[in-house]
Amino acid sequence: MTGSLSGVASVIGIGQSDWVGDHQRVRAGERPHDSYGYGAQAFLSALTDSGIARDEIDGLIVGPTTAYERVGELLGLNVRWGGQADAMTAVMEACMAIHAGLASVVALVYGNDQRSAQVNYGGPDAQGGGAFLAYVYHAPWGFTSQGALYAMMARRYMHERGLTEAELGEVAVAQRLAASRNPRALMRKPIAIEDYLASPFICEPLHLFDYCLINDGGVALIIAEAGKARRVGRAPVAIKGVGRYDLNRGATSLEPRLLDYYLPAQQAVAAQVFEMASLGPKDMDALQIYDSFSLHIPLALEGYGYCPIGGAGRFMRETGISLAKGLPVNTSGGHLSESYMQGWNHQIEAVRQVRGEAGDHQVEGCRHVHYSSDVAGKAISIIYGA
């Protein structure tokens, strides 16, 4: 397809810091690294995984938590092209830069010391208000934290679509099962629906187990032009399709959340990404869904056509979304149970699954993985494949 980003680039290296070890140290009161240190460790691990030399990198994208120039300085990278972006946008932009001939090997580097630096996502100094007015505008009424935004959305969604509390609990239970098989995951003790229902509310109707973890860590990827990836890559994983649609109208007054549950954005992205990849929902062997909160999962299942509108509760309960049953979602444990790396851990998990290197949480015969996020109504999808 002319102008398509399908197959333009492949992931040739993935890396991460020691989430589990560093989390134990942070909980013991230490500050093992800062955001730059975590990013540096992840970068080194991705570079080793790729097998290429550092001087072959000619593009750099850093996560939103670190300064672009400083990361480049620390890693000794002079590049032809670069910038700062969140995980999903970074993957998309790397493909765009490669397609445009502006770079041929792009390093994506993310580090975040949010736990040890005591970053707050709610309250008087809630993070993110500069980018998303809804995160801070309703503070006078005590309405704060991204969890509350999803709780408000969840209440109405459950009312309109009939999703039950126990059905929503399937998300936390399924992802904890995945994490129990993943040595890189922070929370590995399996839970049952009864544990979910008995867990305390944070912002009702959402329970503790509906919320992501907060931990330190880093993730990195090396993305190369497809031809080069085939020549140098040990196990290149192709980016088969990308798509994006942003709902901005009415965002601060929560209209796209409360009236549409981001459905129009996800449907627009589904049409784009599946067409670009020449694949459909039935071709996907696993899903990785950005899960700051459990509610993201039923929304994505409906938005991308994995089940009928209003059918997510039944799909999760009867078909299943776990490694044990049905369509596996967030096969590493995701943000709820593996690590809160703001979408970055989902990318490297997708690559591991397609490579067949996921160990005890491997989806057998995994060929295609669909990544989706709908953060604040900005829907993005990436399809990874062999």
Next chain:
Amino acid sequence: MANSQPVVTLYDTPMWESLSRERMQLQSCNHCGTLRYPPGPICSACTSLDYRWTDLSGGGEILSWVRFHRAYFDDHPPPYNAIAVRVDEGPIVVSSLIGPEPEGEWIGRRVRLAYRRHLDRTQHAFMLSEQP
């Protein structure tokens, strides 16, 4: 922790002044009549820049609600509620339900605008309307 603070841009100031007079006003587009919330420099429905400040009628309906069980602000000890109200003029406003809470379902219940002194400010709140 600390107390909650409003975000007050150039366009929010008149709204907060109207709240202090217990007569909540929002900008109404002179071209298409759409109300702006939060207040802002342009009508996002029709892109007109012209507006006038108009009183809300005070009626609305609960679209959704939550209850906070953890403390985020000194001035909002848990548990406390927050509601999303579709006011009759169109905008969705996040506020507090004060007075008696509904028995059973909250979503769809009619509410009326009220005013509450909170710290050094007067802010909007809503109360359940009488059932017909």
